Amino acid sequence: MAAIQLQVYETLLAAFGPQGWWPAETPEEVIIGALLTQNTAWDNVEKALGNLRRRRLVDFEKLSGLRDELLEELIRPSGYFRQKSRRLKNLAIKITSAGGLRGLVGMPTLRLRDWLLEINGIGPETADSILLYAFARPVFVIDAYTLRICGRHGWLPEPTGYNEAQAWFSDKLPADSDLFNEYHALLVRTGKEFCRPRRPACCSCPLAGFTPIFAPDTI
Ligand code: SF4
Numbered sequence: 001m002a003a004i005q006l007q008v009y010e011t012l013l014a015a016f017g018p019q020g021w022w023p024a025e026t027p028e029e030v031i032i033g034a035l036l037t038q039n040t041a042w043d044n045v046e047k048a049l050g051n052l053r054r055r056r057l058v059d060f061e062k063l064s065g066l067r068d069e070l071l072e073e074l075i076r077p078s079g080y081f082r083q084k085s086r087r088l089k090n091l092a093i094k095i096t097s098a099g100g101l102r103g104l105v106g107m108p109t110l111r112l113r114d115w116l117l118e119i120n121g122i123g124p125e126t127a128d129s130i131l132l133y134a135f136a137r138p139v140f141v142i143d144a145y146t147l148r149i150c151g152r153h154g155w156l157p158e159p160t161g162y163n164e165a166q167a168w169f170s171d172k173l174p175a176d177s178d179l180f181n182e183y184h185a186l187l188v189r190t191g192k193e194f195c196r197p198r199r200p201a202c203c204s205c206p207l208a209g210f211t212p213i214f215a216p217d218t219i
Pocket residue numbers: 149152153190194195196200201202203205206207208209212213
């Protein structure tokens with residue numbers, strides 16, 4: 001019998017079909033979006049990205065020299081715009097100094113991950129989203145939806161650290177960036193539509209057959 005990690009994936013894919021992630025047009029947009037999406041909904045990021053696109057500023061070299069006030073104004077819809085503007089500009093400067101995306105694309109995955117994690121404002125989830133969706137590296141992204149789903153089914157003890165949760169998936173799945181890309185997107189959809197923080201919709205959820213276990217305060 002296939003590992004539960006693969007069974008969950010196949011169940012979600014059969015229920016929802018391919019999700020076509022990441023919702024961005026270029027690796028540059030993925031990277032900018034991964035930073036801007038922290039603590040906000042994607043719709044707000046899309047507005048900020050639209051502002052940058054219209055001014056042809058989805059370009060790390062241009063962003064690294066942009067006036068702070070203008071960058072703040074352009075990304076304002078994504079919230080926390082002062083902090084995010086500082087972080088985005090810093091990231092753009094680092095990428096530009098590394099020779100742009102061409103300078104990073106040949107870096108081994110673990111080294112690239114460490115390089116990203118050293119940048120202010122980039123934690124494991126953002127770094128792994130960039131590795132997976134901008135650089136097509138087989139790195140499994142863990143987020144709050146994934147932790148909630150896993151916790152409610154008793155697949156992972158709560159609380160579980162990022163690395164432990166990532167290993168739970170990675171150790172039982174082929175290291176395939178297409179698979180990881182799709183799997184993360186499917187988990188996000190499940191979390192948004194069914195596995196909500198309160199009153200999860202288990203009866204209609206594709207994962208109902210996997211026997212959820214609830215802690216009383218999550219119902
Ligand atoms: S069956 Fe319930 S607990 Fe499991 S993922 Fe769906 S909504 Fe969440």
